Amino acid sequence: MEVARRTREKVARGHATLEVLAGRAREGAMKVSSFRDLDVWNRSIDLLPKVYQLLRQLPVEERFALADQIRRACVSIPANIAEGHARQHRKEYVQSLFVAKGSLAELQTLLVAGRKLDYFSSADTREVELEMEEIAKMLNGLVRSLRRRISRGS
Template sequence: MTSYRDLIVWQKSMSLVAFVYKMTMQFPTDEKFGLISQIRRSAISIPSNIAEGYGRNYRKDYSRFLQIARGSLFENQTQLEIAVNLEYIKVENLEEIKELSIEVEKMLNSLIKKLEE
């Protein structure tokens, strides 16, 4: 592997970001600096931390950044649930993004475990 771009978990998390951006375009405009901003920032944090961790020279640092990415993923999952509760997202739409999110979560867990062995 020559780059973080080769990591499937990074690629999937980039897809998650694109999905989140498309979904939040449908939110009420008064949420622009509230929930929309929070959801987008937490989503962006996922691939960003995967990439930053990959660039570190130490496995322990890399693992730590992957844990931060996982935390951002959980934050994003929670914010999307809030959006459903506020009826900004339909439950059907949440299910689609939830599947991708869970896939990224499993990949992060696996990579973290592998680095910590």
């Protein structure tokens, strides 16, 4: 029980280990063998249909410029998580996660721009924004976990 409570607290604070982010408690954790095992990748890939649904609200004149930029930023998040996981060295993994974080910030900014231009309402973007905040916490936790492993040499 104590382990489960500590694990929930770590996740809530964004201080999760690689295994926790993969949906497993540290004790007795299974090895993360694929990026598909990472909750942060799954949450970011699940963001795609929600964002694409928002894009349907854009006026015709924005369906190419703004919509394309939003699509690319959104797809870049899970793509960079997957690319980093496939890298041979943890430092490269961390670098790819920073690129994913940058794409997440870009997506957040583009949705704010869409609201400022009255293409989306706050109510329209609320669910996506909350999900992006959770993804950001998960990315930060994964980066911390990898950096600890790098510093320990494991």
